[in-house]
Structures are given as C-alpha cells and as structure tokens.
Amino acid sequence: MSLELLKEVLHSGIWGTIGPYSQKAAEALASHMGAKHCLMLYSGSMALEIALCALGVCQGDVVLVPASAEKIVRLSPNLAGAKPIECGGEKTGPTDIKAALVAEPLIKCVVLDANVVSGLEETSRLLSSRGVPLIIWAGGQVFSGAGRTLTKFCDFAVYTFSEGSDIYAGCGGALLTDEPRLFHIAYALHNCGRTLGEEASVFVDKAVGGNLRITEWQAAIIYSGLKNQSKE
Amino acid sequence: MSKLAIFGGDPVKHKPFPGWPVVSKRDEAAIERAFLSGKLCRGEAASALERRLEERTGTRHAVLVSSGTLALELILRGLGIGYGDEVILPPYTFVATLSAILFVGATPVFADIDTETYNICPASAESKVTQKTRAIIAVAVGGCPPSIDRLSELASRKGIHLIIDAAQAIGAKWRGVDIGAYGTAAAFSCQNTKNLTSGEGGIITTNDDALYENIRAMLEGRHEKYFIESCMTELQAAVLTSQLEKLDGEIVTRERMAAYLDARLHGLPFVRPLMREKEVTVNAYHLYIMRFDSDALTDKGLSRDIMLRAVAAEGVPLSAGYLPLYSFPFIKTEAVRRMIGGDIDDSPLKNAEKAGYYEGAWLFQSVLLADYEDMDDIARALIKVWENAGELAARSRKEER
Numbered sequence: 001m002s003l004e005l006l007k008e009v010l011h012s013g014i015w016g017t018i019g020p021y022s023q024k025a026a027e028a029l030a031s032h033m034g035a036k037h038c039l040m041l042y043s044g045s046m047a048l049e050i051a052l053c054a055l056g057v058c059q060g061d062v063v064l065v066p067a068s069a070e071k072i073v074r075l076s077p078n079l080a081g082a083k084p085i086e087c088g089g090e091k092t093g094p095t096d097i098k099a100a101l102v103a104e105p106l107i108k109c110v111v112l113d114a115n116v117v118s119g120l121e122e123t124s125r126l127l128s129s130r131g132v133p134l135i136i137w138a139g140g141q142v143f144s145g146a147g148r149t150l151t152k153f154c155d156f157a158v159y160t161f162s163e164g165s166d167i168y169a170g171c172g173g174a175l176l177t178d179e180p181r182l183f184h185i186a187y188a189l190h191n192c193g194r195t196l197g198e199e200a201s202v203f204v205d206k207a208v209g210g211n212l213r214i215t216e217w218q219a220a221i222i223y224s225g226l227k228n229q230s231k232e
Numbered sequence: 233m234s235k236l237a238i239f240g241g242d243p244v245k246h247k248p249f250p251g252w253p254v255v256s257k258r259d260e261a262a263i264e265r266a267f268l269s270g271k272l273c274r275g276e277a278a279s280a281l282e283r284r285l286e287e288r289t290g291t292r293h294a295v296l297v298s299s300g301t302l303a304l305e306l307i308l309r310g311l312g313i314g315y316g317d318e319v320i321l322p323p324y325t326f327v328a329t330l331s332a333i334l335f336v337g338a339t340p341v342f343a344d345i346d347t348e349t350y351n352i353c354p355a356s357a358e359s360k361v362t363q364k365t366r367a368i369i370a371v372a373v374g375g376c377p378p379s380i381d382r383l384s385e386l387a388s389r390k391g392i393h394l395i396i397d398a399a400q401a402i403g404a405k406w407r408g409v410d411i412g413a414y415g416t417a418a419a420f421s422c423q424n425t426k427n428l429t430s431g432e433g434g435i436i437t438t439n440d441d442a443l444y445e446n447i448r449a450m451l452e453g454r455h456e457k458y459f460i461e462s463c464m465t466e467l468q469a470a471v472l473t474s475q476l477e478k479l480d481g482e483i484v485t486r487e488r489m490a491a492y493l494d495a496r497l498h499g500l501p502f503v504r505p506l507m508r509e510k511e512v513t514v515n516a517y518h519l520y521i522m523r524f525d526s527d528a529l530t531d532k533g534l535s536r537d538i539m540l541r542a543v544a545a546e547g548v549p550l551s552a553g554y555l556p557l558y559s560f561p562f563i564k565t566e567a568v569r570r571m572i573g574g575d576i577d578d579s580p581l582k583n584a585e586k587a588g589y590y591e592g593a594w595l596f597q598s599v600l601l602a603d604y605e606d607m608d609d610i611a612r613a614l615i616k617v618w619e620n621a622g623e624l625a626a627r628s629r630k631e632e633r
C-alpha cells in the first residue's frame with residue numbers, strides 16, 4: 001500500500017509543506033493513541049526540540065533527563081539552549097525525580113523515556129503538583145509497549161519513525177498532546193511561525209518558527225502503517 | 233466598459249503559466265527503487281547524490297539534510313555560533329534566514345540591502361560588525377548571487393564567517409563558479425517551490441573539513457552536545473537525483489526568458505528589472521524580481537499594491553515580495569527575547585523599506601519556463617495597466633473612500 005501512496009504523492013506534486021498525508025497521518029496517530037492532538041515532524045529529535053521549546057524551555061534553563069535514556073533524549077535539552085541534568089539509574093522513578101527536584105529546585109522541565117521509567121503515574125502526579133511540565137519519549141513504540149494513552153500523564157508524548165521503530169519511514173517524529181494551546185504553539189514553531197491553515201503564506205510575522213516539517217513521503221508511509229495495523 | 237480586467241475588461245492572459253513541480257516517469261522509477269531498497273535513510277541514493285553535488289559545486293563536501301532552514305542551523309551550530317554571538321543578515325529575505333539564527337540562540341543584526349540588486353549591501357554589513365559578530369549570512373535573493381567578492385573580503389578582514397543562504401540559488405554562479413563554493417559554507421533549500429525540489433530538503437556545501445565533521449557528527453549522534461536527526465531520507469534523495477536531470481536545461485530556459493523579459497521592460501517609465509552584478513555568470517532565477525518606480529507611481533496617484541492587483545487581474549501572477557523582517561511583531565515577543573537573551577534592533581533600513589513596501593514585485597520561477605509569447609503577455613499586462621493609470625487611480629481612490 002505504501003508504494004501506491006508514494007506514487008500518488010509524486011503525481012499530486014505536493015511532496016512537502018504539510019500536504020494531505022501529513023494531516024491524515026496526524027489524525028490517524030492521534031486516534032490510535034487516544035490523544036486530542038498530533039503534530040507530525042521530520043524526526044524524533046526535532047519533535048523533542050519542539051516539545052521543549054513549546055513548553056518555554058530556553059537558554060540557561062535546566063532540564064532533567066534519565067541517565068539511562070537514549071542519547072537522543074539525554075542531549076535534547078541542548079537543542080533548546082538548556083542544560084540537561086541526568087538522574088536515576090537503570091530505571092527512573094518518582095524517588096529519583098523527587099531527589100533531583102530537591103538538589104536542583106529550578107528545574108524547568110522533565111523528559112522521561114517510556115522504556116526506562118517506573119512509577120509513571122506517581123511521577124506524573126508529583127510533577128504536576130509542582131507545576132513542572134513533563135515530556136515522555138515513547139521512542140518507536142507505536143503499537144507495542146507503553147506507547148498508548150501516554151498523553152494522560154504528560155504534556156507531550158514523543159514518537160519516532162526511524163530505524164527500529166514499529167513504523168519505519170526512514171525518519172520521522174510525532175508530538176502528541178491533549179492541550180490545544182501547546183499544540184498550536186508547537187505547530188507554529190515547526191512551520192515557520194504559521195498558524196494552522198496558514199500553510200501557503202510567505203509572510204509569517206506573528207510567531208517564531210523554523211522548518212521542521214515532515215515530508216509527504218514519510219507521512220504517506222506512516223499513514224499506511226497505521227491503516228494496515230488498524231485493519232489487522 | 234473598462235479595458236482593465238480588474239474592472240471587468242478582457243484580461244491580457246487567458247492561458248495559465250506552467251505549474252510546479254514537473255513530474256516524469258523517471259521520478260516514479262526513482263521513488264520505486266528507493267522504497268523497495270528497504271533502506272529509507274542513510275542509503276545509497278543520498279550518498280551518491282552528495283558525491284554528485286560535490287562535483288557540480290566544486291566543493292569538498294555536500295551534505296543532504298531535511299530543509300534549508302536546518303542546513304543554515306547546522307552550519308551555525310557546526311561553527312559553534314550561538315548564544316551571545318551576533319550574526320548579520322539582510323531583512324529582505326524569507327523568515328527562515330532569521331529563524332535559523334534565533335534557533336541557535338544567536339542575536340540577529342540587520343544590514344540594509346542594495347537598491348539595485350536587493351541583496352545585502354556590503355558597506356551596510358560592514359557598519360554592523362562588532363566585537364560579537366561571528367558571521368554574515370548573505371542571501372542570494374531570488375537566486376541571484378550577492379556581492380561575493382566584497383563580502384568575502386570583508387569577512388576575511390574581520391575574521392568572521394561568510395555563510396551563503398543559497399536557498400533559492402541552486403545552479404547560480406559567480407565568476408563561473410558555483411555559489412556553493414563560496415564562503416565558509418552555503419545552504420540550499422529543496423522545498424516544494426524551489427528550482428530543485430524533493431518536497432522538503434536542504435543541501436549544505438563546504439570546503440571546511442572541521443565544519444563538515446561537526447555536522448556529520450551532529451547528524452549521526454556522535455557529537456557531544458547535539459543529536460539532530462536531519463539526514464535526508466532516501467525517498468527525497470531519489471526524487472532530487474531524478475529532478476536534477478532537468479535542472480541545467482531549466483536554468484538555460486529561465487535565463488533566456490528573463491533576458492527577453494528584461495528587454496521587454498527596458499525603457500518603461502514605471503518599472504524595471506533588478507540589476508545583476510557583472511560577476512554573476514548564472515542567475516538561478518527562483519524569482520524574477522522587478523522594481524516599480526514609486527515616484528512615477530505616486531505621480532499618477534498609484535501605488536505598487538494597486539498595480540499588483542490590476543496586473544494580477546490581467547492573468548499575470550505578479551506578487552508583492554518580502555516585508556522587512558525587522559518589522560515582524562514576533563521579534564519583540566518575550567519568547568524571542570528569552571531565546572537570545574536580549575533585544576533585536578528593529579530600526580528601519582531605508583532600502584529595505586522601499587523594496588518591501590513600495591517597489592519590489594515578483595514572478596515565480598515556473599513563469600520563466602513558459603515561452604516568449606507568455607513573456608510578451610507579462611509586458612503587455614504591465615503596459616496596459618500603466619496606459620489606463622488614470623482610471624485605475626480614480627477608481628482605487630473611490631474604493632478607498
């Protein structure tokens with residue numbers, strides 16, 4: 001099915017800049033994960049970067065990351081100009097987070113890795129009582145593992161579609177959130193400052209944003225992967 | 233009844249201009265091959281294309297990435313430019329030139345453009361250099377190379393980097409050499425509208441081995457600070473390779489049509505094409521930019537924007553170009569202040585104001601892939617509107633009231 005969709009993309013002439021498959025993939029993933037909003041991005045690292053920026057993380061901030069998480073997660077705060085501080089051991093749980101919050105009271109945000117986390121519900125409650133936002137990296141676990149319904153516990157759940165992921169699109173990322181406000185901030189940040197529906201505009205002057213958009217090629221493969229799974 | 237199409241008259245042009253991108257069977261075969269290879273990233277299509285681009289541009293390194301914006305961002309990060317550093321740029325460019333600087337936390341400093349070329353003015357750039365300046369990003373606006381010699385000399389004299397934003401300039405040449413070979417590095421865009429496209433995409437070219445190694449390390453997760461998954465997928469690389477086959481032919485066509493249109497506009501009292509410096513041996517013409525004479529228009533009670541509406545109604549998609557970036561409200565937001573730890577100087581710059589608000593007008597590159605009659609139609613539409621300036625001015629004034 002993917003190859004047919006890729007040919008359709010080719011002949012449509014819309015290969016990027018948020019075409020129909022970027023939107024369809026976002027809708028399909030949001031519905032599969034039970035999240036209110038989904039934003040597709042070019043890659044997982046870019047999804048992490050945009051999540052951090054959308055939560056207001058910037059220069060000089062401190063962000064907590066799990067010591068045993070993938071490198072992409074551990075280094076992600078640097079992309080926003082923030083400083084990563086590692087915590088936890090093989091797994092990161094509420095006790096580790098509590099201790100880190102005492103040692104480093106000015107923590108701006110926490111990034112957790114769903115693969116090396118314990119006591120997620122408790123951690124989530126703890127952080128929201130302290131007003132510290134939480135991003136959860138679910139990696140490539142679109143169908144497997146702890147992937148689904150993560151947005152209940154965090155501000156952003158982040159997925160990747162690179163090698164080893166449940167759906168492989170060469171590269172690709174997704175941000176899921178139940179917060180419309182955060183979704184709109186992330187949308188502008190990833191698309192040159194444009195608001196949803198302003199895709200063709202050359203003059204984007206209200207918000208800051210880069211170009212971290214997914215291509216229609218990647219989006220078509222991801223969409224096809226999600227549809228195939230839902231048929232099964 | 234009025235002659236002008238904007239008031240119900242018969243438009244000059246009925247047939248639409250060519251669309252973009254142009255798709256062929258070769259593209260389809262390329263996509264199929266890339267998909268069936270099973271390796272959708274860091275595969276053969278991308279590395280083969282990188283070697284080809286190195287050859288084409290005459291540079292030691294070409295790197296395929298996800299977008300033109302990321303290409304600029306990777307160059308800046310790779311050079312260690314960030315928080316506390318200043319980067320000079322022109323205000324007459326797409327917002328991405330600015331956002332790449334902001335995303336790395338550096339402070340953008342605007343230098344004015346040249347009235348004749350709309351590219352960054354080297355003298356103005358020089359006046360903006362301070363102790364904190366680390367780089368100048370010179371944009372090849374519309375695909376026409378900026379003053380490479382003077383900018384290179386300035387950069388080396390001041391010990392700063394010259395980065396070429398060649399997002400719109402694939403194939404452009406200065407003194408017979410590809411634009412990608414100048415400066416510390418150049419960034420190209422392969423976004424959907426660009427002259428060489430894969431929907432999204434970017435190309436970095438550089439002769440700086442250390443920079444290249446840093447960029448590769450960031451892309452491959454070997455860098456100590458940044459892991460940026462921005463490698464171009466095989467699908468994009470495959471389409472790009474296939475599209476590259478027709479680029480040189482299209483460059484010849486665009487230059488030929490542009491020269492013809494230049495000649496047709498020659499001598500008109502209200503509009504003229506932008507100039508190109510004599511060292512520009514190939515203008516990539518992502519845009520055909522023309523300048524209205526705002527004084528001549530004002531004398532007739534007209535403005536650029538009224539002209540644009542009237543010409544567009546004649547079937548010629550002439551549009552207003554960039555507004556100066558320093559006037560964008562977002563640069564004054566708290567979010568941006570926090571990104572760079574201070575304010576951006578938003579003082580108006582004379583030539584950028586004139587180009588942005590009163591004089592600049594664009595035709596998109598695919599218009600230049602049409603034929604001579606279509607160029608005649610463009611000139612005829614402009615002349616027709618000018619000949620009916622009296623009516624246009626009177627009715628526009630009335631509407632305004």
Ligand SMILES: Cc1ncc(COP(=O)(O)O)c(C=O)c1O
Nearest residue numbers: 211299300301326328399421423
């Ligand atoms: C001058 C300039 N710089 C940078 C960019 C950014 O390129 P991309 O859209 O591929 O991110 C563009 C794209 O329109 C551009 O025109």
